[in-house]
Amino acid sequence: MRLAFMGSPDFAVPALEALHAAGHEIAAVYTQPPRPAGRGQRETPCPVHRKALALGLPTRHPVRLRRDAAEHEAFAALALDAAVVAAYGLILPAAMLEAPRRGCLNIHASLLPRWRGAAPIQAAILAGDRETGITIMQMDEGLDTGAMLLSGRVPIRDTDNTQVVHDALAALGSELILRTLAEPPPPVPQPEEGATYAPKLSKADGQLNWTEDAAGLARRVRALNPWPGTFFRHDGQPVRVLDAVAEDCPTIAPPGQVLDDAPRIACGHGRLRLRRLQRAGRAAQDAEAFLRGYSLPPGTLLA
Structure with missing residues (x-):
């Protein structure tokens, strides 16, 4: 299947590795631009960018996507079957959401509709949730409001911190996205009842x-x-x-x-x-x- 992958942090790396290992054709990897880091404040690519380079995959790292017609046209020109999105960091406009044949599929780190938003793992632990999970979602223009395709659960133990849960969810997400692409499950609309929001942390x-x-x-x-x-x-x-x-x-x-x-x-x-x-x-x-x-x-x- 011809794909674009859109992600930036460590959470997204296992999914990119899994898609590549499974033989999917990854036409482009979109990531956040390199940013200053470390004592010397040297321009440093994000984890997904580094992994894409190691795998020999073409990368793009636009600063913005909204109101950028050239980016929209370049994305459409890839002639994708689907785009896989995992903690990318930029909002996709309608022109990009609708371009791939099967749309854009998001690997979201919660059991939607609980914990939509930027920090779902932290929110689940803060709230004392006993479990969380991954939801593969068909993206729409809302904030994590798209139809649910596939989900899996991960327990949260009393000793688990965000890093532990993060690693378990990243591994699960890589498994579920392969299953979703192989045998597309029927979309299930999200209920608004029980929806919660996980704001960005500072x-x-x-x-x-x-x-x-x-x-x-x-x-x-x-x-x-x-x-x-x-x-x-x-x-x-x-x-x-x-x-x-x-x-x-x-x-x-x-x-x-x-x-x-x-x-x-x-x-x-x-x-x-x-x-x-x-x-x-x-x-x-x-x-x-x-x-x-x-x-x-x-x-x-x-x-």
């Missing part, structure tokens, strides 16, 4: 609010690991929290107070035991090793 979302309950904070630590990460402030400096566990124990201490040398922190309800921490410019450490080089005595009030 670094500000990572600051821990100690007035919240400990269970919710533990989920936030897992959901925002590896990006954007969670943190608290002490002496005006951020300290990253990479692993933590909630303890449902009553405490009369004010939220944010360090309770002991574990360290455990008082929350709005319960307490949060910090298990892995990192200072700016330093390596991540288990809490015991971290506290040997960083003073956080009981009674300290964290921001």
Whole structure:
């Protein structure tokens, strides 16, 4: 089948690899443009771009697609059977959605209609969902509102962070898109009942609010690991929290107070035991090793 692949981050790489290995003709790989990265701020291609180059596939990385007639014409000229989209990062206009014979198929990282939007994996963990999954969707002009073609489920365990769930979903997505292309399932319209939205995250979302309950904070630590990460402030400096566990124990201490040398922190309800921490410019450490080089005595009030 003659395809275009449209994706950018690590999540999309297994699907591109699977399509290529299965013998599909990939006429073009669309990715986000290279951007400055690292200490030297050198122009760096995204993961899908790098993989496409390694596979010898032609790449395109337009800055924008809307109102760009030349891009629309170039896409139509590919004479595609379908386009596969996975976390591409640009909205496809109607002219491109309608160009391939079978349209554009999206590998979405949730069980639609739950968690439409930019950060479905993080949203599922934050909400305490016990499972999530992949939905292969026939794209339309709405925000993840197209008809559902195929889906698969992945459990979310109490210890899973976003990276763990991400990797499981990326692998599942590569399997489901091959099945969808091989034997097209009938489209099923999404019900509006139960639809939820997962907004884009920012670094500000990572600051821990100690007035919240400990269970919710533990989920936030897992959901925002590896990006954007969670943190608290002490002496005006951020300290990253990479692993933590909630303890449902009553405490009369004010939220944010360090309770002991574990360290455990008082929350709005319960307490949060910090298990892995990192200072700016330093390596991540288990809490015991971290506290040997960083003073956080009981009674300290964290921001």
